[in-house]
Amino acid sequence: MLRFTDEHEWVKLEGDIATVGITSHAAGQLGDLVFVELPKVGVALKKGAPAAVVESVKAASDVYAPLAGEVTEINAAAEANPALVGEDPQGAGWLYKLRLANVADLGHLLDEAAYAALIG
């Protein structure tokens, strides 16, 4: 299932692995992306910690860890080709995967309706 944060990250859970990326709304706001920096595999992240950076021509934006967990995989294709994140932010432009410390925490995040209401 798909959940969202109020910092415009999306989270898709499969088992105890959560795939994380930036939402289409965020990608649209940022414009053309030119640089993506992903966390290192194996790193333990606390909820809300800066995990990645996506940069447009004009500015850098932090992407946060939506929940606590350990980074299990990163999207090398996105790092090599930042435009991919802009083209398909909620699909092929995913950023990293986390083994969640506590799967139940996912319930605290926004569902699709709540996120839609947030972005207005």
Place this chain on the structure above:
Amino acid sequence: MSGEESVAAVPGAPHSPGLAHTPLYRLHVRLGAKMVPFAGYDMPLQYPAGLLKEHLHTRVAAGLFDTSHMGQIEITARSGDSRDAARALETLLPIDVLGLEAGRQRYGFLTNEDGGILDDLMVVNLGARLIIVVNAACKAADEAYLRAHLQPACEVKILPRALFALQGPASGAVLARLAPEVEAMRFMDAREVILLGEPCLVTRSGYTGEDGFEISVASGAAEALAEELLRDPAVLPVGLGARDSLRLEAGLCLYGLDIDAGTTPAEASLVWAIPPVRRRGGAREGGFPGAARILDQIAQGAPRRRVGLRPEGRAPVRAGASLYASETASDPVGVVTSGGFGPSLQAPVAMGYVPAALSEAGSRLFADVRGQRLALKVVTLPFISAGFKRS
């Protein structure tokens, strides 16, 4: 995620309180521009094509920029002799105004008593009058300063006109369709030209490193002229975002970032604009604010220099990043003043101030970016080769 973008992206939205509009505001909104506040104006950051496409298009075809927020100031001598106006301006600018021929334009800057730069600008000689084009953020202060120092011998008048820039290799052909005589203009020429029946001031110059023109037109005629230029399939509207990435690749300073009241021309690597006639031993040596310090630095070199910087990796290094002489040094030796991604170079680029000893091309420095030390190399400017029509 965090973000610096403050974008009021709703087309047709009521005008943000306190922000001024240029004569092209409605056109920007109609074209779907993302509008942002800039120097007190509601300005287009980018249009639907987006920043990258607008930048790249300008370097292969033509981009049309609204620069009406900038200040256009007319200076005339009450004596009726334009050389008096030139002499008066030379008391405020370390450049050769008296020797600037009619129909020509020159880059310069207003200096202060400490030898710092109050604003950078263009001076245009139209024979009977001089026009100065200044930065939007400084125009009120510049007008007051010019009035205080040039009146009553000169009249200082703000021209409430629109200003556009048409930039890129196709711009000559585009503008020649409206006025064939612009084809013969060379880089830094200035001409009074009729465009769509309107008297305009056209200079062959710009802020992108490409061939192009800057066009001053009456506010009431601005929208029609812009729409006519945009009808040419070679022309795309381009916003402030791409204007910044274009000028950065061209190694051009942005006042307030790369130059300010605390930077001298020698530090800013702008002494090329100060001609021999105004330097030590010249016929009109000094005679402008801060002359002693400025001319000393020309003779002896400045302790720090503005240089081009190329990060060795792919991460952009942005304005404000501290620069270090080594990966582990604890005290910074310099600072990045402009930085971002160069779309034409497909690489990050930056400019900043470094100690003179580290200002040679090839010198290696380290920038602090998010707590990491990223290596960069000093390179000569510009990052891209210029496309000016010099002959």
